[in-house]
Amino acid sequence: MLALTLDQVRVSYPGLETPVLDIRSLAIAAEECVAVTGPSGSGKTTLVNIITGLARPDQGRVLWGAEDIAALPEARRDRWRAETVGLVMQDFHLFEGLSALDNVLLPARLRRAAGRDTVDHAHALLARVGIKRANQSTATLSRGEMQRVAVARALLRRPKVLIADEPTASLDPGHGAEVAELLLSLARESGATLIAVSHDERLIKRMDRSLALSAGRLANAAFAGLAA
Numbered sequence: 001m002l003a004l005t006l007d008q009v010r011v012s013y014p015g016l017e018t019p020v021l022d023i024r025s026l027a028i029a030a031e032e033c034v035a036v037t038g039p040s041g042s043g044k045t046t047l048v049n050i051i052t053g054l055a056r057p058d059q060g061r062v063l064w065g066a067e068d069i070a071a072l073p074e075a076r077r078d079r080w081r082a083e084t085v086g087l088v089m090q091d092f093h094l095f096e097g098l099s100a101l102d103n104v105l106l107p108a109r110l111r112r113a114a115g116r117d118t119v120d121h122a123h124a125l126l127a128r129v130g131i132k133r134a135n136q137s138t139a140t141l142s143r144g145e146m147q148r149v150a151v152a153r154a155l156l157r158r159p160k161v162l163i164a165d166e167p168t169a170s171l172d173p174g175h176g177a178e179v180a181e182l183l184l185s186l187a188r189e190s191g192a193t194l195i196a197v198s199h200d201e202r203l204i205k206r207m208d209r210s211l212a213l214s215a216g217r218l219a220n221a222a223f224a225g226l227a228a
């Protein structure tokens with residue numbers, strides 16, 4: 001539903017000779033499913049922070065649709081992210097003292113937006129990701145189930161963009177495959193653009209394409225039809 005365009009984006013830190021992220025041009029189409037790969041330190045987390053508005057580049061434009069989020073002040077970037085992006089992290093970021101349902105609803109409850117429709121939607125999402133007992137304590141879920149709860153939570157606001165940072169890295173192969181399948185099918189069902197940082201070949205192969213970062217630059221620009 002939202003296309004991403006990066007234009008002359010650069011992130012540098014004092015004392016480092018080269019930028020940690022240096023992307024001259026990148027275009028990801030609305031509803032595309034794209035993997036981001038690269039060795040440790042190549043800039044993957046920096047890229048995730050920039051495209052989710054968690055951080056601002058030193059220069060360049062980060063356009064989601066027509067909105068340049070790099071030009072927004074922090075409070076507006078935070079609001080834009082909450083309304084637009086569903087985030088799935090490697091280590092789930094769930095509260096183990098809460099039930100699966102309460103974890104999915106927590107962000108909505110914090111903004112006093114957990115009305116009947118939202119609660120119904122949370123139940124439907126938990127069923128869709130295969131969590132049968134919505135009231136089961138999160139502490140007793142398997143790791144694969146925890147990540148499925150996190151996927152349901154990410155989708156509650158019907159985000160236009162899904163960003164996943166190593167979503168299968170802390171799961172065993174079977175659970176990893178299930179979560180990869182869920183992320184892809186839910187992104188496609190909801191029309192969300194999916195960008196997933198991953199080293200998991202099973203996930204990477206199923207995406208529309210993959211981008212390789214190397215020392216902050218796009219390494220497979222020619223293959224992906226991009227100018228790095």
Ligand SMILES: Nc1ncnc2c1ncn2[C@@H]1O[C@H](COP(=O)(O)OP(=O)(O)OP(=O)(O)O)[C@@H](O)[C@H]1O
Nearest residue numbers: 013014016020038039040041042043044045046047
């Ligand atoms: N606040 C900072 N100050 C200085 N250097 C930083 C800072 N944050 C990140 N870096 C450097 O930027 C580079 C890219 O880091 P980043 O975390 O984006 O890499 P990554 O590809 O996500 O790595 P990993 O796979 O290990 O998580 C690294 O060399 C890192 O040391």
